[in-house]
Amino acid sequence: MIEVDARGLSCPLPVMRTAEALGSDPARVVVLVDSGTAKANVSWVLSERGYDVSVTEDGTGWRVAGSRASAAEGA
């Protein structure tokens, strides 16, 4: 699992950092954000790349989690 701390980053860095992390094609990625716009944009990029997205509130921000079953893991 890869975790990206995008809290406090100005647009469009949350999406850019997330996209970078997706470069290694992880099965699971969690992005920490603390603005509504970042929450929406990160959810979008994860969804675009084929991840199932779930968002949970986490203290002063949100955890945007993306997961997908990979053929190698088979689950």
Added chain:
Amino acid sequence: MNGRRAVSRAALVLGGAGLVIGAVAAWLVSRGNPGNMGLCIACFGRDIAGAFGGAGFNMGAVAYIRPEIVGLTLGAMASALAGREFKPRGGSATLLRFVLGGVFMLASLVFLGCTVRAWLRLGGGDLSALAGLAGVVVGVGVGALLLRRRFDLGRARPLPAASGWVGPAIAAALLALALAAAFGVKPPLLTVTPPKAKTTAEKAVISADGAVLKPVGAKLVDGAVVASDGTVVSGAESVKAAKPLPGGLRAPFALSLVAGLGLGVLAQRSRFCTIGGLRDAILWRRFDLLLGIAGLVVGALAANVALGQFKLGFAGQPFAHADALGSFAAMSLAGLSALMLGGCPFRQVVMTGEGDADAGAAVAGMFAGALAAHRFGLVSTAAGLAPLAWPMLGVMAVVLAGIAWWKRDAEPKGAGAA
């Protein structure tokens, strides 16, 4: 792939938001706002600064606390609170953002419009805006290259609640002052441009009901402005050709305020951004925000045509000049500075409403830039750029280059494998 529609929901929301914003802006013009200036963060931010700067800063003609800006901030705040998105935060190169806000305003006052008004001018048929828009695209393009070089102003942190409330509190204070003025009680020390006042080439000022406001003691005699000592300040022809003072052109207070509040909610919910629209299209071919810009132009265009306000052409457009090179250069700096800030001035105002103190610093920088622009004669007129504009643009280009160099190649942060 999980079922992607041909046009994403976000794109539709943004397109719709743009349509509404553009149409409301055009409608505000029909109700009294300056031509093609139903909504302009730069011009209106300048007008608010002008209420405080007054004649001492050469801002007597542009002095009015625009309810639109106040409404945008408070509407965005309400929307953020309702959506649990009010997050007091700050500390990302705050003072630098103040400077970037100032650069943005100075550049916008050379072009005569912010990145939102540039599109609204186009929607009004003002083709002279095209040069400015080309500049914005170039500025954002340069910024996109910087982002790929890991340009990063740094991480903001959650702030104590009170820090996030400063911005909305200032907006509320401005609202109180504006309300007082609207009810005929001009706050002491503030300036309010007389509504619908006009000025002649010789700088005489005539109120809407024909009283001569400047020079003091002068009167209208047979259509000419005659001073108290009998000299003719402005002949009858000159008085007929008098131009309206921008600060005196405004829609009714309640309309402007309600429009601002509504658009603030809409912009906060939809994440509307005129810079993001270009940036995302350039960086990763994402067109949702661009559809917001398209909506803005179409909405303004349709409303302008319906209201009989559409005038196609390069010359003689309201509060605009035809210096294409100047417009291009100025707006390339405006586009780049806005990209460095992370969003267009509309977004900076909305984010201030969301509790973002860094965005508030950028807006404060815009106010300061407006005061400087008028105090030092840097604002363009219908005739074109001020003499000091080009040197100033050169200085600001160097400043932005310095910021770009300083904040490039940020260390990779945030990503870690677990």
